[in-house]
Amino acid sequence: EARFVWGAVHLFDKFKTRFQARFDAQHFFDGKWAEQLARHARFDDSAYKLEPNLKDSPGGLRDLHTIHWIAQACGITGGWNGLAQANLLTRLEARRITHVETGLSGLRIHLHLLAKRREDRLAFDYQTELAAQLGLTATAHKRAGEHLMQGYYRAAKLIQRANDILLQSLRVRLFPVTAPPEPIDEDFQVRANLLEARTADLFKRKPDALLRAFILYAQRPTLAGFEPTTLRALWRGRTRINAAFRANPAHRALFMSLLRQPRGVTRALRAMHRYGLLGCYIPAFGRIVGQMQHDLFHVYTVDEHILTVLRNVRRLTVPEHVHELPLASKLITAFEKPELLYLAALFHDIAKGRGGDHSELGMADAKRFCTQHGLDKTDSELVAWLVGMHLVMSRTSQKEDISDPEVIAAFAAKVGSLRRLTALYLLTVADIRGTSPHVWNAWKGKLLEDLYKTTRMHLTSGEVAVPDTSTRQAEARVNLALYGLPNTAADALWQHLDPRYFARFDALDMAWQARMLWQRTDSPDAVVRARLSHAGEGIQVLVYTPSHPDLFARICGFFARIQYTILEAKIHTTQHGYALDSFQVMDLVNRGIHYRDFLSFVEHELSRDLDPARPIQAVPRGRLSRHQRHHPYSTTVRVETDGPGHGHMLSITCADRGGLLFEIAEVLMRHNITVYAAKIDTLGERAEDTFQILGEALNTPAGVEALVAEIRKALKQ
Known part of the structure; x- marks a missing residue:
C-alpha cells in the first residue's frame, strides 16, 4: 500500500513504477500466507x-487487509467492488463484507476512544460500555455485552469464510493448476488435492450434492479442502x-450417512459449520452460533463447544489416542451405532440462551430430529435421554459420595x-x-x-452394590x-x-494408611504422609492426629x-x-518441583502447622479475575438433610479464587461444624463445592x- 500525501508527484509515480517492476506476486502471496498462519x-x-x-485475531480486520493486499498483487x-467485478464476489457479498468491515472499524475506533489509547483487545472491562455506546440493551436471557460479542463472533465467522474463499481463489490466479482432474463420479472430481464440482451449476441442479460433497470430503482424508x-x-x-x-x-438419509462414516465426520461437520451449511440444516444450531457462555468455565462459544465435544467422542475411536482414556476407548469400540453419541453431542447444549432448562428444551429438539431422520423409537429415546441427562453423571461423581451404596x-x-450408562459415560467424558x-484432570476421570x-456392577447383578469390606481387609493384609x-x-x-471407614476406602488405601501408621496409632504428634496419587495427577496426603476443632481449617x-x-x-x-x-490435592501453578522433595516438604510443614498451640496462619485473600468481575456468577449456598443418619449436605457454588476453601472452613469452625467428607470441584473460574457436615447448629x-448467612457474607467480602 502507498498513498501520495505531499511532495513531488513525479517522484511518487517513479517509486510506484520501480516497485512494480521488481514486485514478485507469487513471493508476496507466500509471505502473506505464512504471516497470516x-x-x-x-x-x-x-x-x-x-x-x-x-485487528489480529482470526476473523479480525487484518484478515480483510490481507485479502486487499493479495488482490492488488493480482492486479485487482x-x-x-473490484473483487465483485472480477467475479470473485457477488454484489450482495461485497455489500455484506463492506458492512462488516465498516462495523468492525467503527467498533475499533470506539474501543480506542474508550481506552484513551490504542487498544485492539475487546477486554471484559470495555464490552459492557461499548455495548451501551452502540445502543445495545440487555434482554431476558442475555446481557448487552453478550449481544455485542455474539455480533462480533458472527462477523468474525463471515470474515473467516471470505478469507478462506478469496485467498484460495487468488492463489489459483497466481499459481494456475495444470494437473488433470481425477473423476470421482459424474458430479465430483479431485483437482490438485481439492474436491471440485464438475459443473458450475451442480448445486442448483442437484441440491442433494450440498450434502454429498461433505460425505466425499469425510471419506477422503487426504483432501486438503475444496x-x-x-x-x-x-x-x-x-x-x-x-x-x-x-x-x-x-436429504435426511444423506445427513445420517455422513454421521455414520467411519472417518472424517468431525472435519466434515466443521467444514459445514465454517461455510454456514450446518446451521441451515439444523436451524437450532444456527441460533447458537457465536453465543458465548459466561459461566466461568466454558471458554468456547456454544457452537464451538458442541463441535469440540463431538470431536472428543470421535477421538475415543482413534487407536493412536487409546492411551489417554483406555476404558472409554474400549467401550466405544463395542458401542453399537456410535452415530447416536454424535447426535447427542450435537444437541446436548443446543438450547442454551432460550431461557428455561436447556437440557429439557434440547431433549425435545433431539427427539424431533431423530424421529424425522428415521431413527427407531429406542434409538431416538436414547439420544433424547442423553441430552436431557448429560449433566447428571458429572454432578453425581463430583458432588456425591460414590462409595455410598445408596448413591449408586x-x-x-x-x-x-x-x-x-455406557453412552452417558462416553458423552460425559x-x-x-x-x-x-x-x-x-485425572482425578475427575477416576471418579467417573x-x-x-460400580453402577455397571449394580445394573448387571440387580442388587445394591454393598462394599465387601471383609474382602478389602484381606486384600489390604496381603499388600x-x-x-x-x-x-x-x-x-x-x-x-x-468403625464399618464406615472400611466402606469408604479401598484395599490399597487401607494398606497404605495402616503401613504409615504402624506403631504410631497413639502418637501424640501429628503424622502426615504424602505420595503420588494413584489417579495419575496430584498427590494423596494422609493426616493422622488427635482431633481438634480447627483441624480442617x-x-x-x-x-x-x-x-x-x-480435590477431595x-x-x-x-x-x-x-x-x-x-486428601487428594493438585498443583495450581505446575511448578515442576521434584516430587520427592515436595512430598517431604508437605509432610514436614503441614505437621508443623497442625500443632494446636500454634496460631492459624493467615491466607492472603485471592482476587477475582477480570472475567469474574465483569461477568459475576451468582453465589448459591444450600444446606440439606443428607438422608437419615447421614447428617447434612452443604453445597456452595460461587466464583473461585485463592483461599476460598479456607474461608469456608473458618466459618464452619466458628459454628462448631464438623466436616466428614468434601468434594471440591473447580470448573475453570467457578467452584462447586460439596461438604457432608455434622453439628448441633x-x-x-x-x-x-445463621451458618448460611455467614458463609454468604464471607464469600462476598
Missing part, C-alpha cells in the same frame, strides 16, 4: 476468544437449505440400563474435556470411571505382607475404626498458601478420638440460617 497461531487459531483482538483494485469455485458455490448454496430441503427424506442405587435407577483445556464401574509387615500389622489401627489454609487445590477430602474420626483424614432452622 503465524498470526492466527498466536491466538490458537480461534476467533472465539473471550477477549478477542479486533477497487476493494470489494476447490475455490466449488467452495464459493457451497457457500452460496446454503440458501437452498430451507424447510423443503430439510424435509426431503433423501439412586444413580442406577436414573440410568436404567447398561447401554444408557467428552463434554467435560470440551469445556476448557483446564477443567479436565469408578462411578461407571502389607509385600512390605514385610506381619499379618496383624493393621489391627492396632483397625480396632479403632488448618489443612485448608496450608494448601491455600502453597497454591495447591483440594475423606475425614474420619477414630473411636479413640483421632482424626484420620485423606444444624439441628434448628435458626442455626442453619
